[in-house]
Amino acid sequence: MSTPLHISISQRLRHQIEAGEYRSGDxxxxxxxxxxxxxxxxxxxxxxxxxxxxxxxxxxYRGKGVFVTPQKKVTYSLSSPLVFLEQDMIRxxxxxxxxxxxxxxxxxPDDVAIELGLLAEGNVYLQxxxxxxxxxxxxxxxxxxxxxFGDPLASQLQHQMTFPTLAQNGIPVExxxxxxxxxxxxYEMSTYLEVPLGHPLMxxxxxxxxxxxxxxxxxxxxxxxxxxxxxxxxRSGQ
Amino acid sequence: MSTPLHISISQRLRHQIEAGEYRSGDxxxxxxxxxxxxxxxxxxxxxxxxxxxxxxxxxxYRGKGVFVTPQKKVTYSLSSPLVFLEQDMIRxxxxxxxxxxxxxxxxxPDDVAIELGLLAEGNVYLQxxxxxxxxxxxxxxxxxxxxxFGDPLASQLQHQMTFPTLAQNGIPVExxxxxxxxxxxxYEMSTYLEVPLGHPLMxxxxxxxxxxxxxxxxxxxxxxxxxxxxxxxxRSGQ
DNA sequence: ACACACAACTTGTTATAACAAGTTAACCTA
DNA sequence: TAGGTTAACTTGTTATAACAAGTTGTGTGT
Numbered sequence: 336m337s338t339p340l341h342i343s344i345s346q347r348l349r350h351q352i353e354a355g356e357y358r359s360g361d362x363x364x365x366x367x368x369x370x371x372x373x374x375x376x377x378x379x380x381x382x383x384x385x386x387x388x389x390x391x392x393x394x395x396y397r398g399k400g401v402f403v404t405p406q407k408k409v410t411y412s413l414s415s416p417l418v419f420l421e422q423d424m425i426r427x428x429x430x431x432x433x434x435x436x437x438x439x440x441x442x443x444p445d446d447v448a449i450e451l452g453l454l455a456e457g458n459v460y461l462q463x464x465x466x467x468x469x470x471x472x473x474x475x476x477x478x479x480x481x482x483x484f485g486d487p488l489a490s491q492l493q494h495q496m497t498f499p500t501l502a503q504n505g506i507p508v509e510x511x512x513x514x515x516x517x518x519x520x521x522y523e524m525s526t527y528l529e530v531p532l533g534h535p536l537m538x539x540x541x542x543x544x545x546x547x548x549x550x551x552x553x554x555x556x557x558x559x560x561x562x563x564x565x566x567x568x569x570r571s572g573q
Numbered sequence: 574m575s576t577p578l579h580i581s582i583s584q585r586l587r588h589q590i591e592a593g594e595y596r597s598g599d600x601x602x603x604x605x606x607x608x609x610x611x612x613x614x615x616x617x618x619x620x621x622x623x624x625x626x627x628x629x630x631x632x633x634y635r636g637k638g639v640f641v642t643p644q645k646k647v648t649y650s651l652s653s654p655l656v657f658l659e660q661d662m663i664r665x666x667x668x669x670x671x672x673x674x675x676x677x678x679x680x681x682p683d684d685v686a687i688e689l690g691l692l693a694e695g696n697v698y699l700q701x702x703x704x705x706x707x708x709x710x711x712x713x714x715x716x717x718x719x720x721x722f723g724d725p726l727a728s729q730l731q732h733q734m735t736f737p738t739l740a741q742n743g744i745p746v747e748x749x750x751x752x753x754x755x756x757x758x759x760y761e762m763s764t765y766l767e768v769p770l771g772h773p774l775m776x777x778x779x780x781x782x783x784x785x786x787x788x789x790x791x792x793x794x795x796x797x798x799x800x801x802x803x804x805x806x807x808r809s810g811q
Numbered sequence: 812a813c814a815c816a817c818a819a820c821t822t823g824t825t826a827t828a829a830c831a832a833g834t835t836a837a838c839c840t841a
Numbered sequence: 842t843a844g845g846t847t848a849a850c851t852t853g854t855t856a857t858a859a860c861a862a863g864t865t866g867t868g869t870g871t
Contacts, residue, residue, distance in 0.1 A: 339854060342760065349759075365821060376856045381822085389627070389771025390757045397822045398863030408754065417809040510808045516646065517755040517773040517798030519628040521587075522580060533627025535755040535773030535798065560755030560773065567805060570748045571655040577824060603851060614826045619852085635852045636833030 340379050344369065345386035352392055352403055359405040363393060388531055391561050404561060409468060411539075413567040417508065419498050420466075420556075429468045435493055436475075437463035440482055447479045450542050450553040458482040462492060465527060466558075472528050473562040478554025484545075497552060498543070506545050508552075513541040515565060518557075528559050535560035578617050582607065583624035590630055590641055597643040601631060626769055629799050642799060647706060649777075651805040655746065657736050658704075658794075667706045673731055674713075675701035678720055685717045688780050688791040696720040700730060703765060704794075710766050711800040716792025722783075735790060736781070744783050746790075751779040753803060756795075766797050773798035 338346075351357055364372065369380035384401055387393040395401045411423050424431040443451065443459040451459065459479040466474040478497060484506055485492065491500050498508055520534040528536070536557050543552040589595055602610065607618035622639055625631040633639045649661050662669040681689065681697040689697065697717040704712040716735060722744055723730065729738050736746055758772040766774070774795050781790040 341854080346760065367821080378857090379855060382854085384822090386770055389769075390759060391771070395822065396863085398820080398865080400821065400864090410752065413805060413807050417807055508809055510806060512804075512806045514648065514802055514804045515753050515775075516802035517775045519773055519798075521628055522584065531627075532624055533629070533771070535757055537753075537755045560757075564752055564754035566750075566752045567651060567807070568748060568750045569651050569655055569805070571746055579824080605851080616827090617825060620824085622852090633852065634833085636835080636850080638834090638851065 340373070340375055341382035341386060344373050344375070344380070344383035345390075348383065348387060349390070349392060352387075357403045359403050361403045363387075363401040363403065365400060389533070391534070394531075406561070408562060408564045409473070410564050410566050413513070413565050417511065419496065421496055421499070424468060430470065432467045432470065433476075433496065434465045434467070435462070436465055437461060438493055440485075440489075443479050447553050451479065451481050451550045453481065460485040460489065460492065462497065462554075464496075466556075468562060471562075472559075474556050474558035475524070475527055476554060476556045478552055480552045481550070484551050501543075501545070501551065506551065508543045509545055511541050511543045513539060515539055517560065524557060528557075530559055537563055537565070539565065578611070578613055579620035579624060582611050582613070582618070582621035586621065586625060587628070587630060590625075595641045597641050599641045601625075601639045601641065603638060627771070629772070632769075644799070646800060646802045647711075648802050648804050651751070651803050655749065657734065659734055659737070662706060668708065670705045670708065671714075671734065672703045672705070673700070674703055675699060676731055678723075678727075681717050685791055689717065689719050689788045691719065698723040698727065698730065700735065700792075702734075704796075706800060709800075710797075712794050712796035713762070713765055714792060714794045716790055718790045719788070722789050739781075739783070739789065744789065746781045747783055749779050749781045751777055753777055755798065762795060766795075768797055775801055775803070777803065 348363065357363060363384070366377055366380045366384065369375070369383065370377055373380070384393065384395065388395055392404060393401050394404050409424055409427055409429050411420055412418055421431045439461050440458055441461050443453060443457065447459065448457060451457070459482055462476070462478050462480065464476045465472055466476055480492070480497060484501065488500055488504055501508060516538050518536050518538055520528065520530050520532060520536050522532060524536060525532045525534065537560050539556045539558070541554060542550050545551045586601065595601060601622070604615055604618045604622065607613070607621065608615055611618070622631065622633065626633055630642060631639050632642050647662055647665055647667050649658055650656055659669045677699050678696055679699050681691060681695065685697065686695060689695070697720055700714070700716050700718065702714045703710055704714055718735060722739065726738055726742055739746060754776050756774050756776055758766065758768050758770060758774050760770060762774060763770045763772065775798050777794045779792060780788050783789045
C-alpha cells in the first residue's frame with residue numbers, strides 16, 4: 336500500500352512550510368511548476384495543493400496563486416469576569432470592526448422563542464453582523480434580542496456590539512450559557528468568511544441572561560477556526 | 574457569474590438530505606447514477622460528492638458507496654461542578670471505551686515542562702489514548718502527567734481515564750485551565766479518527782491543577798467535530 | 812509619465828480515458 | 842446447500858485536454 340502521489344507532494348510542501356522555507360504570506364509554486372518539479376499531471380499537482388488548502392495551510396486565489404496562511408489566532412476568554420469580545424481583541428493588539436448585514440424587528444423562529452422564553456406574541460431584533468479583525472472577515476454573529484429590551488436601543492445597536500450596548504443601558508449581562516462546537520463552512524459561510532467549502536468553523540452558541548435569570552439575547556457567533564479560539568477556566572465546584 | 578455545476582448538484586443533494594429524503598446511514602446515488610441523472614462527467618459528479626464529504630454531510634468508502642453521516646453529538650459540560658468525560662457520555666446514553674496507543678515515562682517536551690512547572694529533572698507519563706463512543710473512534714487524548722503523581726498509579730492509568738484515577742487516589746482536580754479551538758485533520762489524525770484530510774477537529778487543550786494551584790496534568794483532547802461539542806456557563810464575575 | 816490594450820501566466824471547471832483497490836452479487840462446483 | 846471464484850459494481854488515483862475567469866507584466870500611444 337503505497338502513498339498516493341498527491342499526498343507525498345502535499346506532505347513535502349507541508350514540511351517546507353513547517354521548516355520555515357515558506358512563511359506566512361509567501362507564494363507557493365504554481366501548478367505548472369509543481370508539475371515540472373515532481374513530473375506529475377496537473378490534476379495531481381492540483382490535488383496536492385487542495386490537500387494543503389483543506390488543512391488550512393494555504394489559500395488559493397484564481398489568477399494570483401497559492402499563499403501560505405497565517406497561523407495566528409485571537410483568544411476570547413470565557414472565564415469570569417466576562418469580557419466583551421472587542422475588548423479581548425484590543426488587548427491582543429487586533430483592530431476590531433464590524434459591518435451590519437441584517438437588522439430587523441421580527442417574529443423569532445420557534446427555537447429562539449423557546450430559548451428566550453417568549454410567549455406567542457414576542458418579537459425580537461434579528462442582527463447579523465460581519466466581524467472583522469484587522470480589516471479581515473473573521474466571524475459572523477447572528478443574534479436575536481428580546482424586543483422588550485431592544486426597542487429603546489435600536490439605533491445604538493447598529494453602531495456597536497450588543498453586549499456593551501446592553502451594559503451601557505442598565506441591562507447587565509449576569510450570566511451566559513453556551514455551547515461550543517466545530518462545524519464545516521457551507522456555501523454561504525464560505526463566501527462571507529472567505530474560506531473553502533467545508534473549512535472548519537467554530538460555533539459559539541449563547542444565551543445571555545440579565546437580572547433574575549431572564550434570558551435577553553440568544554445567538555451564535557460563527558468564526559473562522561484559523562482566527563479564533565476560546566479560553567476558559569473551570570472549577571471542580573465542591 | 575453562474576453557479577458551477579458541481580456546486581448545484583451538491584446543493585441539490587444537500588437539500589434532499591436536509592428534507593429527510595436521505596437519512597443518516599442511507600446510501601447516496603453512485604457516481605455513475607449522478608452522471609446519468611445530471612448528464613455530467615464523472616469528475617463533476619465526484620466533485621459534487623467531495624463537496625458533501627467536505628461539509629461533513631456524507632462519508633465515502635471505496636467499493637461500497639457514499640453514505641449520509643449521522644449528526645448527533647455528545648456534549649461535554651465544562652461548567653461547575655466538573656464532570657468526567659466518561660460520566661457525561663454515560664448520561665447521554667453513549668457507550669464509552671478507550672484503547673491505549675502509547676504509555677511511557679519520559680522526559681517532557683519544553684512546552685509541557687513549562688506548563689507543568691517542572692524543573693530540569695522532571696519526568697512525565699506520556700499517555701495517548703484513542704477514545705471511542707459506541708465503539709467508534711471519536712477522539713485522541715494525548716496527555717502528560719507529572720511523574721511525581723503518576724509513579725504510584727502507572728498500572729491503573731492503563732485501565733481507566735486519568736481524571737478519575739487521580740480522584741480515586743486522593744489527588745483532587747480542583748481547577749482546569751483550557752483553550753478550545755478548531756483545527757483541520759492532518760494525515761495522521763485523519764487515519765486515527767477516520768475522517769477526510771482537512772476535516773474539522775476540536776482541540777481541548779487543558780492543564781489540570783490539584784490543591785495549592787499545583788499543575789498535575791497537561792494535555793489535549795482532539796476530537797471529531799461531528800461527535801463532540803462543549804457546553805459551559807459563565808458569570809459576569811461582579 | 813500615465814493610461815490602455817494585449818499577451819502571458821495562474822487558478823477554476825469540465826470533459827474523456829485508463830488503471831487500481833475494494834465490495835458485493837452472481838454463478839459454478841462439490 | 843455451502844463455499845469458492847469471478848464478474849459487476851463502486852470509489853480512488855492519475856493522465857491528457859480544452860475552455861473560463863482572473864491577475865500581472867509588457868508594449869504602445871498620447
